[in-house]
Structure formats: C-alpha cells, structure tokens
Amino acid sequence: MKGSVQKAQAGCSARRAVRVWDGPTRVSHWALVTLVITSWATADNGLHTWHRVSGYAVLVLVLFRIYWGFVGGTTGRFSHFLRGPVEVGRYLRDALGASKGRQVIGHNPAGGWSAIAMLMTLLIQAGLGLFAVDVYGFESGPLARYVSFEMGQDIAELHGGTTFNLLLVLILFHVVAVFSYLIVKRDNLIFPMLTGVKWDVGADNDPPIVEATRLRAAIGICASVLFVLTIIYGL
Amino acid sequence: MPISGNRCLKSCRPHTTAKCRSHNVTAALVLCVGVMSLAVAEAPVDRVAAIESRVAGFRDMGSAFKNLGDELKVDQPDAIELESAAEVIAGYAPYVRTWFPEGTEPRVQPPKGWFEWLFDWWSADEDYVFVEDAESHAKIEIWLERDRFERAAMEFEAMAERMLLVTRNGDLDEIDTQYRELRNSCAGCHDVFREELD
Numbered sequence: 001m002k003g004s005v006q007k008a009q010a011g012c013s014a015r016r017a018v019r020v021w022d023g024p025t026r027v028s029h030w031a032l033v034t035l036v037i038t039s040w041a042t043a044d045n046g047l048h049t050w051h052r053v054s055g056y057a058v059l060v061l062v063l064f065r066i067y068w069g070f071v072g073g074t075t076g077r078f079s080h081f082l083r084g085p086v087e088v089g090r091y092l093r094d095a096l097g098a099s100k101g102r103q104v105i106g107h108n109p110a111g112g113w114s115a116i117a118m119l120m121t122l123l124i125q126a127g128l129g130l131f132a133v134d135v136y137g138f139e140s141g142p143l144a145r146y147v148s149f150e151m152g153q154d155i156a157e158l159h160g161g162t163t164f165n166l167l168l169v170l171i172l173f174h175v176v177a178v179f180s181y182l183i184v185k186r187d188n189l190i191f192p193m194l195t196g197v198k199w200d201v202g203a204d205n206d207p208p209i210v211e212a213t214r215l216r217a218a219i220g221i222c223a224s225v226l227f228v229l230t231i232i233y234g235l
Numbered sequence: 236m237p238i239s240g241n242r243c244l245k246s247c248r249p250h251t252t253a254k255c256r257s258h259n260v261t262a263a264l265v266l267c268v269g270v271m272s273l274a275v276a277e278a279p280v281d282r283v284a285a286i287e288s289r290v291a292g293f294r295d296m297g298s299a300f301k302n303l304g305d306e307l308k309v310d311q312p313d314a315i316e317l318e319s320a321a322e323v324i325a326g327y328a329p330y331v332r333t334w335f336p337e338g339t340e341p342r343v344q345p346p347k348g349w350f351e352w353l354f355d356w357w358s359a360d361e362d363y364v365f366v367e368d369a370e371s372h373a374k375i376e377i378w379l380e381r382d383r384f385e386r387a388a389m390e391f392e393a394m395a396e397r398m399l400l401v402t403r404n405g406d407l408d409e410i411d412t413q414y415r416e417l418r419n420s421c422a423g424c425h426d427v428f429r430e431e432l433d
Contacts, residue, residue: 137300
C-alpha cells in the first residue's frame with residue numbers, strides 16, 4: 001500500500017514537495033514554544049497570575065496534543081512515529097553515519113521518543129504547577145488546597161527545579177538535533193514545522209500526511225479547555 | 236568552737252567547722268552561678284538554634300497564610316479555619332522582632348565555582364546553599380537598618396492583629412481586604428529584608 005502511494009506520487013519526478021505536518025500539530029508546537037518561554041519569564045519575574053494563565057494554556061495544548069496523537073493527521077499520530085528500540089537504533093546508526101540517511105516524513109524514530117518525552121515532561125510540569133505553593137504561602141496553584149503547605153513547597157521545588165531542568169535538557173537536545181540536521185545533513189526541519197510542507201523529498205520516502213477534519217480538532221481543543229477550566233474552577 | 240587551720244571564706248566572725256563548711260559550699264555555689272551567668276551573658280546566641288527557630292516560625296506563618304488563601308478561594312469559606320489561621324499569624328507576629336538577634340546575621344558565603352554553580356542549577360535544591368551552619372535568607376539590612384526593620388515588624392504585628400479581628404467579625408469582604416493588606420505588609424518587608432534565593 002505504502003509503496004504504491006509512493007510510486008504514484010513519485011511518478012513525475014524523483015524529488016517532490018509534500019505536506020508533512022497538519023495545522024493543529026504546527027500550531028500546538030509553536031504555541032508550546034511561546035508558552036514555555038512565557039512561563040519561564042513570568043515565573044522569574046514574579047508575575048504569578050500570568051504564570052498561572054500560561055501554565056493553564058500549556059496544559060490545554062499538551063492535552064490537545066495527546067488527543068491529536070490518537071485522532072489527528074497521520075504524521076502526528078503516536079502510532080505513526082513510535083518505534084521499537086531496534087528501529088530507533090538502526091535509524092540512529094544511519095543518521096549518525098556519513099550518508100544523508102533516509103528522510104522521514106514526520107517524526108523520525110528517535111525524534112518521536114524525544115517528542116513523547118517532552119510532552120510527558122510538560123504534562124508533569126503543568127500538573128505539578130496545579131499543586132505548587134510558594135515559600136510564603138501567598139501564591140499557589142488551583143489545586144494546592146488539597147495538599148499541605150510542606151507538600152506544596154516540595155512540589156514547587158520539583159516544578160521549579162528537577163522537572164523544569166529536565167524540560168530544558170530535552171529542549172536543548174531537540175534544538176541541537178534540529179540544527180545538526182540543518183547544518184550537517186542539510187535537512188531543514190524548521191521550515192516544514194512552520195509551513196507544513198517539506199521540499200526536496202526523495203521518491204523513496206513515506207507517503208505524505210492524511211489530515212484529520214477540522215471538526216475533530218475543534219472537538220479536541222474544546223474538550224481540553226473545558227477539562228482545564230473544570231480543574232481550575234470546578235474541583 | 237572557733238575555726239583554726241580551716242580557711243573559711245566568711246571569716247569575719249568565729250564559728251564552727253560545720254558552719255564553716257556550709258559557708259564554703261554556699262560561696263562556691265554563688266561563685267558557680269556567678270560565673271555561669273557571666274558566661275551566659277557573654278556567650279554568643281546559639282546561632283543555628285535561633286535561625287532554625289525563626290525559620291520554623293515563618294514556615295508556620297506560611298502554612299497559615301496558605302490556609303487563609305485556600306479558604307478565601309472557595310465559595311463558602313470556613314469561619315473557624317479562617318480564624319485559627321489568623322490566630323497563628325497574630326500569635327507569631329509580636330515575636331518577629333525578636334527573631335533576629337545579634338549573631339544570627341548572614342555570613343559571607345564563599346564564591347561558587349563553576350561546578351557548584353552547575354550542580355546548584357541542576358539540582359535546584361534549596362538545601363544546597365553554601366552557608367557555614369544554617370540556611371537563612373535574612374539580609375544584613377535587618378541589622379544595619381534596625382529601626383526600619385522594627386517599624387516594619389510592628390506594622391506587620393498591627394496588621395496581623397487586625398486580621399484576627401476581622402476574621403472574628405466574619406465579614407468576608409473585610410477579611411479579603413485585610414488579607415491583601417497583610418500580604419502586602421509581608422511582601423514589603425521581604426522585598427527589603429529577605430534574600431530572594433528561590
């Protein structure tokens with residue numbers, strides 16, 4: 001099936017431009033980039049209200065992205081990019097080798113796990129923020145009343161320390177990997193994440209994306225917003 | 236029988252050996268107490284105990300603040316919870332001025348090398364701070380600007396008293412307003428007198 005699609009699309013020329021990322025995946029990616037920076041800046045400058053709003057938005061997007069990983073466009077689906085250790089190892093061997101390696105439509109086997117790690121860390125980070133309490137007992141997440149002052153502080157330490165640093169390390173790996181592809185392998189991964197289109201794709205690559213409907217995206221975003229609003233005001 | 240040979244510390248009048256021994260014991264006790272009280276008077280404050288005690292006090296107040304905030308977030312706050320939290324804060328407030336005696340001021344921390352900096356950044360562990368004995372975020376300004384600090388502490392004390400009063404009255408709007416006032420009073424003091432390490 002894959003092969004026939006590839007051949008059909010690669011019929012005219014050997015290299016082509018294909019659509020690799022759908023709108024919701026790209027929007028959630030760049031919105032998360034913006035929100036992580038916003039959350040960091042607001043936390044560092046004591047803008048607690050804005051930090052909370054930014055954290056809620058992160059939670060909405062992460063929940064949406066998880067939903068989209070099951071029902072979204074093909075390249076964004078977990079089933080599309082999560083591969084076993086053997087395949088990840090084989091891909092890394094190829095990628096780190098001298099050749100340009102196989103171009104992948106969507107996440108490559110190693111990048112897929114990196115994306116999962118980042119999503120999970122963001123989910124944990126935002127989740128911890130809901131229970132965190134500051135050192136004075138003045139500022140706290142919306143669910144902090146369910147934990148003691150001491151536990152809230154321990155959670156805040158994790159939130160501002162270990163999980164935040166883990167997130168920074170994952171982001172650093174991601175950015176270094178993306179720029180390594182750009183500089184060493186001449187494979188621009190940033191442009192497709194901005195426009196959704198990947199140029200100069202070899203004929204022997206995976207098929208392009210099959211997109212999900214806008215209604216499905218709307219349902220996902222509404223459900224995520226409602227869920228987070230319930231956490232903030234309903235619990 | 237007048238004493239002979241024994242040297243009594245109280246030798247103004249002749250007296251018995253037993254009486255003499257009793258005088259000597261008393262004198263020794265008086266001397267001991269005197270030396271001890273002199274030592275107590277001149278001994279430096281138990282720095283670690285004093286710092287730990289004030290940190291514990293501030294943490295109790297933090298916990299009470301959280302309880303106040305938690306209650307004020309819900310639709311129908313529990314009056315008893317509000318009052319007991321306000322009681323904790325009002326109970327500690329008069330002692331804040333006494334929690335920073337001479338000898339508990341911050342000591343210069345050794346400069347951090349790149350490894351310590353990296354480890355600190357990575358672990359973000361508040362306990363991992365290079366101090367000699369106890370961790371304290373108190374700034375030296377508390378000791379340098381004592382009058383200003385005392386005034387701020389007294390203002391806080393008055394605010395805490397008022398907080399207790401309004402929680403007893405039970406008017407939610409008043410409680411909410413006073414909670415913000417009290418918080419501002421704390422924050423105003425922290426801005427000047429507390430090192431922001433976290």
